[in-house]
Amino acid sequence: xxxxLAYMGAGIGFGLTVIGAGIGIGRLAxxxxxxxxxxxxxxxxxxxxxxxxxxxxxxxxxLAEVFGLLIVLLK
Amino acid sequence: xxxxxxxxxxxxxxxxxxxGFNAGELIIEHVSNTSVDDPLIxxxxxxxxxxxxxxxVFMEWVVAAILFFGITWLVRRYLAQERLIPxxxxxxxxxxxxxxxxxxxxxxxxxxxxxxxTPMLLTLFLFIFTCNLMGVIPLFDVLELLNxxxxxxxxxxxxxHLLHGGVTATGNYNVTAALATIAFFAIIVAGTQAxxxxxxxxxxxxxxxPWPIYIMLIPIEILGMFVRPFALTMRLAANMAGGHIAILxxxxxxxxxxxLFERTIAGIGIGMVLxxxxxxxxTALELIVILVQAYVFTLxxxxxxxxxxxxxx
Numbered sequence: 001x002x003x004x005l006a007y008m009g010a011g012i013g014f015g016l017t018v019i020g021a022g023i024g025i026g027r028l029a030x031x032x033x034x035x036x037x038x039x040x041x042x043x044x045x046x047x048x049x050x051x052x053x054x055x056x057x058x059x060x061x062x063l064a065e066v067f068g069l070l071i072v073l074l075k
Numbered sequence: 076x077x078x079x080x081x082x083x084x085x086x087x088x089x090x091x092x093x094x095g096f097n098a099g100e101l102i103i104e105h106v107s108n109t110s111v112d113d114p115l116i117x118x119x120x121x122x123x124x125x126x127x128x129x130x131x132v133f134m135e136w137v138v139a140a141i142l143f144f145g146i147t148w149l150v151r152r153y154l155a156q157e158r159l160i161p162x163x164x165x166x167x168x169x170x171x172x173x174x175x176x177x178x179x180x181x182x183x184x185x186x187x188x189x190x191x192x193t194p195m196l197l198t199l200f201l202f203i204f205t206c207n208l209m210g211v212i213p214l215f216d217v218l219e220l221l222n223x224x225x226x227x228x229x230x231x232x233x234x235x236h237l238l239h240g241g242v243t244a245t246g247n248y249n250v251t252a253a254l255a256t257i258a259f260f261a262i263i264v265a266g267t268q269a270x271x272x273x274x275x276x277x278x279x280x281x282x283x284x285p286w287p288i289y290i291m292l293i294p295i296e297i298l299g300m301f302v303r304p305f306a307l308t309m310r311l312a313a314n315m316a317g318g319h320i321a322i323l324x325x326x327x328x329x330x331x332x333x334x335l336f337e338r339t340i341a342g343i344g345i346g347m348v349l350x351x352x353x354x355x356x357x358t359a360l361e362l363i364v365i366l367v368q369a370y371v372f373t374l375x376x377x378x379x380x381x382x383x384x385x386x387x388x
Binding site: 048051052055058059060062063065066 | 178182306307309310313314371374375378
């Protein structure tokens with residue numbers, strides 16, 4: 001029962017992580033597209049500035065997935 | 076298109092299928108390191124640490140040797156020319172160098188510190204990139220083919236152990252933790268060089284705030300100092316291991332379906348329709364991830380070093 005609950009928690013956690021990361025990356029991509037559409041000449045600067053938050057966001061999502069995996073592996 | 080599949084994964088899956096299929100065990104065995112009881116080369120313990128060479132350590136050595144001899148040879152050959160015109164390989168190296176220097180180091184560290192920190196960050200970039208790349212290039216599977224046709228090495232011979240190579244060393248979080256430790260100390264050294272030892276530690280927290288805030292702020296900043304290399308560690312290891320797990324899981328579907336319906340045609344069908352096309356796509360995606368993760372690790376290290384150097388509080 002406990003193990004089943006741990007698996008369930010990890011599964012739900014994975015799903016929530018993906019939802020959060022998806023929303024974040026989606027909003028970032030939308031903002032980049034809008035910025036480039038308004039100011040095409042600055043596209044290089046805009047995408048360059050967007051990389052860092054993108055990777056930090058990805059890092060948080062991966063941390064969450066690693067902890068979810070730890071829940072499963074350590075039970 | 077189908078022969079683009081990494082043969083290591085396909086062959087391991089085929090072997091496992093003969094003796095009852097367990098997808099989880101197969102995937103974990105491919106991604107994890109060799110066990111400590113059965114390493115490639117037995118070495119004695121030094122200060123209580125087992126120095127035996129496992130497959131990930133072996134791949135790190137291979138990558139280090141490739142980079143050291145390859146780059147030394149390229150640069151020597153370039154400098155020995157009468158007219159300094161880079162050849163094809165030297166141009167590739169120049170592209171990598173200029174990319175790291177101009178788009179990673181210079182914007183984050185400022186022009187004053189470029190010459191000081193480009194060598195370290197370029198080394199990190201090239202090492203991580205080559206480590207990642209070795210996981211996709213099936214070099215050691217050529218040896219495996221030789222083994223099954225010509226050599227027939229016994230199960231205990233050194234050559235058989237060697238066949239476990241060709242894995243992604245950066246998929247092991249111990250390897251990436253070592254790389255992040257370098258980044259951790261680089262941040263401290265950079266801050267100390269720029270501001271002096273005491274000023275660097277003072278720079279961690281903004282000055283001029285009322286004292287109750289410091290009770291909260293100082294622990295947070297100390298925690299942040301350790302969280303940043305930890306995030307670097309986990310990002311790289313999880314990305315590299317995750318890509319391999321995804322490809323293997325898709326390929327495992329072939330054998331899962333075969334044993335589930337007890338018909339070979341079910342496995343072939345799911346392989347043709349689902350596993351191979353998506354597997355090829357994932358492998359292509361993996362090639363992008365390889366470059367992006369090497370870039371991200373270097374970029375974030377440069378950003379953190381830049382934060383230590385340009386601490387304006």
